[in-house]
Amino acid sequence: MDFQGTLFDGGPATLPAPGEQLAEGLTRTPLSRGAWIDVCRNWLPDADDVFATLVADVPWRAERRQMYDRVVDVPRLVHTYAVGEPLPHALLVEARDALSAHYLPELGEPFVTAGCCYYRDGRDSVAWHGDTIGRGRSQDTMVAIVSLGDPRRLCLRPRGGGESVAVEMGHGDLVVMGGSCQRTWEHAVPKVAHAGPRISVQFRPLNVF
Template sequence: MMQLSFLGRGRPSVDGAMAGRMRTSLAEGAWVDHVSGWVKGHGAVFDHLRSTTRWQAHERPMYDRVVSVPRLMGRVPRDGPGHPVLTQIGRALSAQYGHPEWHVSLALYRDGRDSVAFHGDRMGDRRWDTVVAVVSLGEPRRFLIRRAGGGASMGWNVGWGDLLVMGGSCQATYEHAIPKCRRAGPRMAVMFRPVSVPEV
């Protein structure tokens, strides 16, 4: 059973001022903002999105075979109605980062076997100067970032309503991943990308 942090209970809301935001400056104009526990009442949001989203299981080619993508995916509103707090999140992100509208997509990591390998998001010609915001709901997982092409990584344990925003050249010069782990409860990533770039 998933154990919620204290702030996971109650009415869902966000702090539009993003008090407590911590910025990590990286090379080549890339940066990462982190706000711990940004979404209050995140447990209700997790439960609502998990039960109302028509989750999609994807496959991809790998060498000479087709394998299942180790996580479930969804988009709002295509695959479900979302949750009212997503509108609050979008407005807060717009106020802080300057993009008026957002594509919203979801990824459900059911347990520690679900993961995503190192990658940079496909952002078209905007990947050198854009933002990708990730709200993490459910149990914490390790979120890693490294220079594109390999090298040492740095990371954050994200879950329980945390916000992580990758900005500047991050999608072009860095890669991010959620690695597999031995034991983990379900985690959901709610991803916000500007509508000025293609959906992925």
């Protein structure tokens, strides 16, 4: 693991109180067709410890998928914590609960699952897609992403063409994709020439994949 954590990340910490510092730190960017993204920089406290714990304790697995006429390796490691499964770090529990409380008036339900992706270096990536296997195909929903480790770009583009946008996700940053984003826009994390390890934790409501 070749990741340099912040020199100023101190000891035990707590998340901002829901509806207070979280709301103050969020910046919302409206997109087209009823989609939007929220960004909150340096949101997750003690990010170095959370990152190290996830690297060591998450049961990472490699996946393979059909690509045209051959089966290829998925370029990242993954694991999903389903509804009711304990999360590997207490701060992730606080993060999920804080997000559920803050977005409940808009979302109408809590975040209940946590998908984890481990991008080991710049060669790991995720192609253009939307989370449309479940209810995101037909309903407005939200996916909240906590990024840990080296910065990587989250790119977004409208389905069918149009101007794209990009957000650089840094260590401890929060990005929330909401409204119609999953069905009217696509997102990707492209390959880069040089990058250290990064972990993405995606909190989702029930039956959103």
